[in-house]
Amino acid sequence: xxxxxxxxxxxxxxxxxxxxxxxxxxxxxxxxxxxxxxxxxxxxxxxxxxxxxxxxxxxxxxxxxxxxxxxxxxxxxxxxxxxxxxxxxxxxxxxxxxxxxxxxxxxxxxxxxxxxxxxxxxxxxxxxxxxxxxxxxxxxxxxxxxxxxxxxxxxxxxxxxxxxxxxxxxxxxxxxxxxxxxxxxxxxxxxxxxxxxxxxxxxxxxxxxxxxxxxxxxxxxxxxxxxxxxxxxxxxxxxxxxxxxxxxxxxxxxxxxxxxxxxxxxxxxxxxxxxxxxxxxxxxxxxxxxxxxxxxxxxxxxxxxxxxx
Amino acid sequence: xxxxxxxxxxxxxxxxxxxxxxxxxxxxxxxxxxxxxxxxxxxxxxxxxxxxxxxxxxxxxxxxxxxxxxxxxxxxxxxxxxxxxxxxxxxxxxxxxxxxxxxxxxxxxxxxxxxxxxxxxxxxxxxxxxxxxxxxxxxxxxxxxxxxxxxxxxxxxxxxxxxxxxxxxxxxxxxxxxxxxxxxxxxxxxxxxxxxxxxxxxxxxxxxxxxxxxxxxxxxxxxxxxxxxxxxxxxxxxxxxxxxxxxxxxxxxxxxxxxxxxxxxxxxxxxxxxxxxxxxxxxxxxxxxxxxxxxxxxxxxxxxxxxxxxxxxxxxxxxxxxxxxxxxxxxxxxxxxxx
Numbered sequence: 238x239x240x241x242x243x244x245x246x247x248x249x250x251x252x253x254x255x256x257x258x259x260x261x262x263x264x265x266x267x268x269x270x271x272x273x274x275x276x277x278x279x280x281x282x283x284x285x286x287x288x289x290x291x292x293x294x295x296x297x298x299x300x301x302x303x304x305x306x307x308x309x310x311x312x313x314x315x316x317x318x319x320x321x322x323x324x325x326x327x328x329x330x331x332x333x334x335x336x337x338x339x340x341x342x343x344x345x346x347x348x349x350x351x352x353x354x355x356x357x358x359x360x361x362x363x364x365x366x367x368x369x370x371x372x373x374x375x376x377x378x379x380x381x382x383x384x385x386x387x388x389x390x391x392x393x394x395x396x397x398x399x400x401x402x403x404x405x406x407x408x409x410x411x412x413x414x415x416x417x418x419x420x421x422x423x424x425x426x427x428x429x430x431x432x433x434x435x436x437x438x439x440x441x442x443x444x445x446x447x448x449x450x451x452x453x454x455x456x457x458x459x460x461x462x463x464x465x466x467x468x469x470x471x472x473x474x475x476x477x478x479x480x481x482x483x484x485x486x487x488x489x490x491x492x493x494x495x496x497x498x499x500x501x502x503x504x505x506x507x508x509x510x511x512x513x514x515x516x517x518x519x520x521x522x523x524x525x526x527x528x529x530x531x532x533x534x535x536x537x538x539x540x541x542x543x544x545x546x
Numbered sequence: 547x548x549x550x551x552x553x554x555x556x557x558x559x560x561x562x563x564x565x566x567x568x569x570x571x572x573x574x575x576x577x578x579x580x581x582x583x584x585x586x587x588x589x590x591x592x593x594x595x596x597x598x599x600x601x602x603x604x605x606x607x608x609x610x611x612x613x614x615x616x617x618x619x620x621x622x623x624x625x626x627x628x629x630x631x632x633x634x635x636x637x638x639x640x641x642x643x644x645x646x647x648x649x650x651x652x653x654x655x656x657x658x659x660x661x662x663x664x665x666x667x668x669x670x671x672x673x674x675x676x677x678x679x680x681x682x683x684x685x686x687x688x689x690x691x692x693x694x695x696x697x698x699x700x701x702x703x704x705x706x707x708x709x710x711x712x713x714x715x716x717x718x719x720x721x722x723x724x725x726x727x728x729x730x731x732x733x734x735x736x737x738x739x740x741x742x743x744x745x746x747x748x749x750x751x752x753x754x755x756x757x758x759x760x761x762x763x764x765x766x767x768x769x770x771x772x773x774x775x776x777x778x779x780x781x782x783x784x785x786x787x788x789x790x791x792x793x794x795x796x797x798x799x800x801x802x803x804x805x806x807x808x809x810x811x812x813x814x815x816x817x818x819x820x821x822x823x824x825x826x827x828x829x830x831x832x833x834x835x836x837x838x839x840x841x842x843x844x845x846x847x848x849x850x851x852x853x854x855x856x857x858x859x860x861x862x863x864x865x866x867x868x869x870x871x872x873x874x875x876x877x878x879x880x881x882x883x884x885x
Contacts, residue, residue, distance in 0.1 A: 317874075319875075354883055
């Protein structure tokens with residue numbers, strides 16, 4: 238029996254699952270929308286993902302914003318943040334890369350790598366301007382699928398200027414430009430450009446982006462954004478065909494490196510997971526507690542500030 | 547703010563004959579009350595203190611004391627008094643620090659206070675010493691708690707120490723208590739560290755010193771096994787700052803004061819870098835203007851020394867998950883760099 242490892246990245250918008258072998262080759266992958274229900278999304282991933290014949294699962298890693306919850310439910314051996322996961326995967330598959338640009342559903346980050354280690358990183362602050370969520374909401378406004386955004390943007394010769402600073406300003410700018418009659422492709426191209434400018438201004442903030450540069454995350458599938466990155470940075474920007482899976486790959490790699498290994502079975506199909514939210518009234522902190530059950534068995538209670546639970 | 551309630555309570559109960567109300571600890575309710583009645587774009591300390599004021603009034607206080615100055619914090623007490631009056635509470639808010647005024651006997655006499663003249667100076671001296679000892683202990687805790695063998699042993703001793711500080715009778719008693727607990731802390735068994743990772747904590751004073759406002763970042767960093775260095779404490783702010791700032795101004799980096807602790811933080815960044823710290827975390831409350839001015843300079847300085855800086859802007863709505871993700875990634879990075 239050969240060893241294989243499962244990595245799951247539960248992001249705000251999409252959930253990704255990968256299975257890799259000991260040499261970090263990708264065996265199977267799965268990508269679907271979270272739709273606000275991480276537990277259901279992960280069940281779906283486990284249903285779709287296949288562990289090939291002759292392999293046995295020896296580790297599970299979880300990352301992304303729901304990493305703690307899913308990690309607890311699946312009894313994962315590694316639970317790590319997505320920044321580290323992305324960097325680890327990129328350093329494994331593209332050891333020459335010095336800068337990672339990553340735009341996901343609700344966050345965007347830049348990671349700088351020197352001498353095969355993370356030397357600096359930055360992440361967007363509270364605001365989700367210029368991320369995938371912004372692009373998809375604007376696509377809805379324009380009545381089109383966000384997947385067609387990139388190809389439409391490429392047809393534009395003359396992108397309009399759209400305020401890049403803030404989503405709300407960008408939106409009113411966009412409405413204004415549409416009402417005075419700009420063609421759709423110019424507006425879409427303008428949006429893609431504004432995402433790039435916003436990213437470079439608000440996330441990179443004067444960091445020196447050294448080549449080779451790689452662009453990852455869900456938004457890297459958008460050719461329009463990629464084009465403007467190349468244009469503005471005046472550098473070649475790589476995109477990995479598995480760029481959207483990098484977080485899951487990274488956590489699977491970390492899981493394989495973890496000394497704590499055990500045999501896992503993926504039979505969560507009929508196991509019911511339940512979370513109950515409740516407010517504790519024992520003191521004036523009024524903590525919002527979250528009780529997590531697996532088959533009526535209480536796994537954990539989160540959210541207490543005083544340490545009572 | 548933090549545990550400074552202990553010396554302040556000691557001071558007030560010893561120099562006043564009036565009843566002193568101990569403000570309740572900051573809870574979610576404090577925050578809710580505070581932000582409900584505050585302007586939205588004011589910085590977080592305003593909201594925290596306003597919430598505490600309302601809760602103290604509910605407990606029966608009618609004269610509130612605000613300590614703060616250096617930036618627009620110096621004017622907060624007047625606005626807060628106005629807000630409280632508009633809410634129908636009858637109270638006075640007194641600021642003891644603002645405008646460079648010292649706590650003077652004459653000053654206090656204006657208010658309906660009964661002051662015990664006999665031990666006035668002595669109590670002030672004891673309070674000052676108590677703050678000094680507390681800060682010294684906290685400094686020790688920050689650099690040693692990360693190696694403790696049994697979790698929570700430092701916190702336990704610290705709690706005991708504060709409880710006995712509240713009951714000290716005189717200067718010598720205070721010194722004895724301090725010696726006793728210092729010994730106790732030094733006796734706590736420690737794991738010998740293989741390699742030390744040291745993080746400097748700088749930023750706006752309230753967010754740094756109030757654990758409720760910074761998600762207990764020091765404890766978190768210690769639990770990851772990192773030593774923490776923090777310059778800002780009450781001893782620094784009240785007794786050392788003036789002298790230090792004069793020294794800092796001679797340096798070429800910044801030629802004039804930028805308000806509050808902005809100048810200090812820039813110099814502390816430089817000091818931390820020169821002393822070989824592995825990373826710097828800068829924390830401020832949202833809308834803290836002096837720190838916003840300092841941030842680009844801090845980044846520039848740190849870049850020159852190739853030390854990573856992580857910036858946090860804390861608000862009551864800051865999501866804990868987002869905060870933890872960034873902090874965890876930062877710690878991972880520091881560990882990787884060290885290897």
